[in-house]
Amino acid sequence: MRGNSRSLRHLPQTSTNTDVGPPQSEARRPPPARHAPRLKPANHSERNGVAEVCVLSAEPHVFRLSSVVCLKERTSLLLSIGKMTAQEVRLCGLLLREHFGEVVEKVGTHLLRSGAQNLRTIIHETGLPLDLVKKSLCVLVQHGACNFRSGRKGPGCPTEYQASGDRILRILRYPRYIYTAKTLYGDTGELIIEELLQRGHMTMSSTVKTVADRLTQNMEEGRSMDYSEVTSAFSKLVETQFLQRCPPMGGARNTKDSGSPPTPSTPATPGTPASTALLTPESFPDCYKVPHITLIGRGKRRHSSDDGEDQKSAKKAKMDPETHGDEGIYWQVNFERFHLHFRDQAVISAVANKLDQTCSEIVRTMLRMSEVTTSPSATCTKPLSANEIFRSLPASYNILRPILDQYLTLLVDDPMEFVGKAGESGGGMFVVNLHRALANLARATLESAVQERFGSRSARIFRLLLRKRHLEQKQVEDFAMIPAKEAKDMLYTLLSQNLVQLQEIPKTPDYAPSRTFYLYTVNQLPTARMLLQNCYKTVANLIERRLFETKESKRLLEKSQRIEAILASLQVSGAEPEQLTEVEEMITAPEKQQLESLRLHINKLDSAENQVDETMFLLEAYVSSTATSTA
């Protein structure tokens, strides 16, 4: 029987064509356990490719297999600490190398590829010395990229370490987080987030001190930043849940040594593997509580004459004997909250594009009102009455009540279904349909990708198939009004790129081509996954190209750095202008040009990475929203 015979050998192979029914739209409905004991839902992978309808006579429904060449697998739908695809591992490795160095990269990629392992195995397999492995594991744990737990085989086993690829991929998004903090909370917020992202986990007092020092550095002479300002900014960030406390390490292991004050609300009992799954920071009651610290003072300005002393004092600051009352309470950036914010922004800008600026303001108000009342994985926000919305609109907009009602009706009637009506009380109860909005945005992303790559006529065929689900080739030609030859060509190109799938419906059991219906179809979710993998590969390509360009011009860069250092030292020691110009001329004009073009290239590659990251975010949000809604 054609198909993945490995998994179906034990199943009855007689197929009758009387059971052939309409094709199912989701590709991975796991069959009932008693018929297919070997097929585990967690490992059931999406395969994009030619699908066939094979019928098992024992089962009443149709089970779909795939049998094709080009597989882009993404296993593990359920847990985020699952296996990762090759592209993701490659990207994680590149990010780790850029931010932490090659040793950490080696350890990290090894852990990603092989899952949870204990220390001895890691040392053995990576071939690195013990202290280096320990240090890299510390770095990874500090940044939340690695978790440890007691061994699976029993309480006496050595601890096992597991890397979380999702967390490592977030490194790509750091610039966006910092920028968002800047727009919301100004420079102070920006620096707080930046410090926390750089250090991973930090106490509040050390963060405040460092940020105050940095801000003071940039202010004019004589002014300095007060700690209280920074503290208030920090508290605001915690209130809006952009920062959260790190879960205490004791809670992740057995309760024997959890003597630390914030006891976990759900203690992990030893020996039950299920509970050693990550306890989220939110499961702790004090997650968003700002500790009371005594921190009075102002930021210290670092003068250039204190260079040597600063090195020592910078090291000393870590071992600062001053205590401020918040020892042991470490904070980290709450990525999920930032993601919710990005998602809201995407919905608002989509509404602004499609409809009107005023409509987008209304949606922004609605989303702001439901920020704290809606859970992150909710399908739609809690219902808000029109009266509440009217009261919460910003005063500058000056919208009258009947006009607001009209706008709300317009939003509800829009085919994109951003806003839905949930009842009539209070002048009408309205919700924002989050999952549907994400699905629409993902669909628009797919369509735009097809349009840019293959042309607007192929995009027309793609949209047509998205709308009409299953069509024969003749129908595609008729609906899209494209001549037969060209339509055929375009369909086959899309099929070869796996953006379109072919569904066979046989009239006779021997699948004779003249007596079979061939229907073209597009499945949004697997196509989105495939595009997501392409995004990972693209970002990895861009990073590699950037490293390559830097390596090519390494000699030139070193030369220019040396010259700058000489210039700086000459300026400090008060040299004459001729000496300066002489030094500057050591770099020839074509070299200057090369440096300039190199700088442009690197900037372009950097900004391209950020742009692709935006696409990645949309697609990831869509994929995870479907996972939670089907789970």
Place this chain on the structure above:
Amino acid sequence: MDGWRSHDTVLQRCVHKLDIGQSNDRQTVDISLLWLWLLLTCRAAILKAVQLFVVFFFFIFVYHRIRELCQQFPHGITDQVIQNDMPHLEPQQRAAAINKLLSLGQLDLLRNSSGLLYRMKDAQSASKMKGSDNQEKLVYQIIEDAGNKGIWSRDIRFKSNLPLTEINKILKNLESKKLIKAVKSVAASKKKVYMLYNLQPDRSVTGGAWYSDQDFESEFVEVLNQQCFKFLQTKADMSRDSKQSPMVQRNSSFATSHEVWKYICELGISKVDLSMDDIETILNTLIYDGKVEMTVIAAKEGTVGSVDGQMKLYRGVNPVIQPTGLVKTPCGLCPVFDDCHEGGEISPSNCIYMTEWLDF
């Protein structure tokens, strides 16, 4: 024999009397006697003739009656109707009358679910087939039944059970007589379907307004596409600039399919007459381009452009997102994306697309 002998004696007597030279009153009597003799002689023949006359007139009457009935019920009459009309008629006579009319070619015999139907045949078509034999009549009948869509020669063969050579000969004959014509089908270019000479081929055969001589007119479709879109877009822009309340703005940006059809007709860019359905297919392609959206509203019967109590409204829309970030990089559009690996012949380090893009 006795009768004849008695005739003879009567004749003799009459002649004898005439010979004697009778008087006038006797002459009239003689003439009447002559008639009587004739009557008696040809009694059988005359009886037969009279009978025939009766039957003839009777049948004429029946034919006339049947024809009247046929004209009264142009869809055809069944046997039952004739029986109800002339209940005294016996079934055999009825059958004989109908057969006679059929053979004369004045009645059409049809069959429907409830039995046989008789229908008046067109006098004109009846005259056309004069001179053709039965086989040609049969083939003509089959082609006529196919109506607008025409029929393929193989199907004619199946229906008539005639051999291929005969069919071809007959078809050539009919074509030369200008009774049928061959039309090339747009679906399969080698296939020819036959239909009656004066019929307009159906849209499914010629492809409708979008095909001219079996060629799909893509430029024509493109031009129409752009015109419709421009019309809807200007309408939307005008409504947006009018700065009225949002409901009014949105409603005024809608255009019914009828309005678009009128606009296109007035533009006059089409040589062929386009129907509202044609315009709707064009508007559907605009929907698949993502530039236009459609809603259906209930409309009163009788308002212009409403079909079955519904009207389709179209309006131009803006795209929901800007082109996505992935396609702003060369990798998003790269034709050899799948072959690209670090260290291979195609790799990010030596990618020519990236080099061009970086220097842009």
